Amino acid sequence: MSSSPNSPPTLHRLPRVAIIGAGRVGSTLAQRIAEKNLADVVLLDIVEGMPQGLALDLLEARGIELHNRQIIGTNNYADTSSSQIVVITAGFPRKPGMSRDDLLRTNAKIVVEAAKQAIAYSPCAIFIVVTNPLDVMTYLAWEATGLPRNRIMGMAGVLDSARFETFIALELGVLPADVKAMVLGSHGDLMVPLSRHATVNGIPITELLDAATIERLVERTRNGGAEIVELMQTGGAFFAPASATSLMVESILLNQSRLLPVSVYLQGEYGLKDVVIGVPCRLGLNGIESVIELNLSDSEREALQTSAQSVQKNIERWHSTQHS
DSSP states (O other): OOOOTTSOOOOOSSOEEEEEOOSHHHHHHHHHHHHTTOOEEEEEOSSTTHHHHHHHHHHTTHHHHTOOOOEEEESOGGGGTTOSEEEEOOSOOOOTTOOGGGGHHHHHHHHHHHHHHHHHHOTTOEEEEOSSSHHHHHHHHHHHHTOOGGGEEEOOHHHHHHHHHHHHHHHHTOOGGGEEOOEEBOSSTTOEEOGGGOEETTEEGGGTSOHHHHHHHHHHHHTHHHHHHHHHSSOOOOHHHHHHHHHHHHHHHTTOOEEEEEEEEEESGGGOEEEEEEEEEEEETTEEEEEOOOOOOHHHHHHHHHHHHHHHHHHHHHHHHHHO
């Protein structure tokens, strides 16, 4: 029985998530999904033997972690068939001194090819893109697959919001779980942390911190990924990105309808069209159930517009290289 493009995927008795790219983010995500008992996992990479070895290593931990999820490592897209969710993490990581946008040309080819191959074997899947530059890669994957926007999204806002929450918690010496914050915009230096919406157990941080401290935390959030790259020297963050992606997978597979900031193709919301940018959405079995339009201040709306313009310029840069 065929499904319409906007209908939820037909769930098998045991749902399956395909992860394209078995690097640090992809392999950690496979561990998160399996140990949360969310789905069977297919871990794919072009490097022969690596995904198979990682899958075997994860399988050998099942008895200790008390789950029975199947984990398959492969170099063949045919093994990803009938996945409910496809996560694309494949691509080159940043090195010290690089911006996410510096990865545009190399990673665009990888993501477009991965999206085309994966959709051929899982035509009903929901896609989550993690590869940087995140918003542009999500747009290109949307183009390559022809999917309706509810079935393709980028993971960035959940991670950026978690970083903002972490820095607020560290500053105040409070439990991170008590801090709630949201970051919109592109996954980069022009992201838009919504300071006035950030709270600690319902108390606005504007009542707990002065303006200079809040601005310092905002700037640290914007540079959160670069800070880790500079410290590690040989790669970027992977624990928190995997956790953020796992949260999105969980909300979709369990139909939780969680309100989360994700990168989505906009069709007029926030005055933006034909661009992928991070905004709050409800995630459930259909993928993006709805896009939430917040009542932004003039400065927040202007910052979001600037962020979107940067993404659009990079999309145009990529398109110009394809026609030159």
